[in-house]
Amino acid sequence: MSPTTDEIEVKDFVVNQKNGVKGLVDFLTLTTLPSPYIQPPQERFTSDKILFGSPVPVIDVSNWNDPHLAREICHAATKLGVFQIVNHGIAPAELKGVIAAARGFFELPAEERRRYWRGTSVSETAWLTTSFNPYKERVLEWRDFLKFEYLPQRHDFAATWPSVCKEQVIDHFKKIKPITEKILNILINNLNSVVDESNKETLMGTMRMNFNYYPKCPEPSLAIGTGRHSDINTITLLLQEHGVLSSLYARATEDGDKWINVPPIAGAIAVNIGDVLQILSNDRYRSVEHCVVVNKCCSRVSIPVFCGPGC
Ligand code: OGA
Numbered sequence: 001m002s003p004t005t006d007e008i009e010v011k012d013f014v015v016n017q018k019n020g021v022k023g024l025v026d027f028l029t030l031t032t033l034p035s036p037y038i039q040p041p042q043e044r045f046t047s048d049k050i051l052f053g054s055p056v057p058v059i060d061v062s063n064w065n066d067p068h069l070a071r072e073i074c075h076a077a078t079k080l081g082v083f084q085i086v087n088h089g090i091a092p093a094e095l096k097g098v099i100a101a102a103r104g105f106f107e108l109p110a111e112e113r114r115r116y117w118r119g120t121s122v123s124e125t126a127w128l129t130t131s132f133n134p135y136k137e138r139v140l141e142w143r144d145f146l147k148f149e150y151l152p153q154r155h156d157f158a159a160t161w162p163s164v165c166k167e168q169v170i171d172h173f174k175k176i177k178p179i180t181e182k183i184l185n186i187l188i189n190n191l192n193s194v195v196d197e198s199n200k201e202t203l204m205g206t207m208r209m210n211f212n213y214y215p216k217c218p219e220p221s222l223a224i225g226t227g228r229h230s231d232i233n234t235i236t237l238l239l240q241e242h243g244v245l246s247s248l249y250a251r252a253t254e255d256g257d258k259w260i261n262v263p264p265i266a267g268a269i270a271v272n273i274g275d276v277l278q279i280l281s282n283d284r285y286r287s288v289e290h291c292v293v294v295n296k297c298c299s300r301v302s303i304p305v306f307c308g309p310g311c
Pocket residue numbers: 210212226231238240248290291292302303304
């Protein structure tokens with residue numbers, strides 16, 4: 001089937017003209033979902049797929065040396081592949097600050113945002129794009145994202161980052177790193193191994209952060225924010241904006257199409273296992289599939305930090 005004029009025009013506006021989905025929503029009064037965003041029925045998320053009654057564990061990490069804590073983390077990583085942590089030491093005001101910085105970036109004028117568009121970004125270590133691979137995908141996701149690469153060994157790695165969010169992003173990377181190390185220590189110790197100089201580079205040699213932005217959507221049931229996927233890296237620590245509708249779902253069972261909500265909780269950070277850790281653990285830990293739904297009434301911001309092998 002060849003693309004329709006609508007498909008070509010929408011994709012050109014969003015991708016080639018570097019407006020993103022945010023531009024589409026801001027410039028046009030959309031009452032229906034543009035056709036490139038209409039997911040095939042099997043990819044849509046419907047409420048009958050939600051599994052209630054087995055919530056994602058919320059783990060208090062105020063004492064990292066508590067053996068009970070290690071058991072809880074390993075159990076969640078094995079059974080579900082996702083859990084949330086609270087009392088991790090990052091102050092609520094700092095979490096709010098980085099969410100506000102992400103909103104600050106997406107509220108910049110379109111021409112400012114466009115300067116960071118992938119391929120022609122003014123920064124080598126930060127770029128804005130949409131969907132997963134907008135050039136290859138026929139059906140697009142209802143999401144724009146700005147990706148940052150953390151290269152603290154290069155003194156100028158953040159020199160060209162947008163000033164509206166630069167400080168908050170650097171600070172968030174710095175705060176997330178030791179928490180990630182502590183979780184990985186627990187998970188690797190449980191495999192009768194240790195995190196040391198010999199494997200640290202493989203486990204967490206790179207750190208990247210997304211500012212995910214999901215605009216409000218005229219027909220949310222036909223669209224998807226982020227389609228079902230597992231993260232290819234080692235482990236991801238995700239900050240969700242608090243006070244917006246529940247949007248993130250994790251696959252409950254391998255054999256059925258059932259999904260558990262990962263609700264936004266004030267002060268919490270969601271942690272999910274990625275493919276690298278599933279492979280390194282010989283399938284002991286589960287790299288959980290997850291997806292994001294969108295809604296009609298409000299936009300949503302989320303901020304994952306992806307730790308993965310060095311390149
Ligand atoms: C991702 C992801 C979840 C979210 O960016 O890989 O799964 O809530 N994001 O935005």
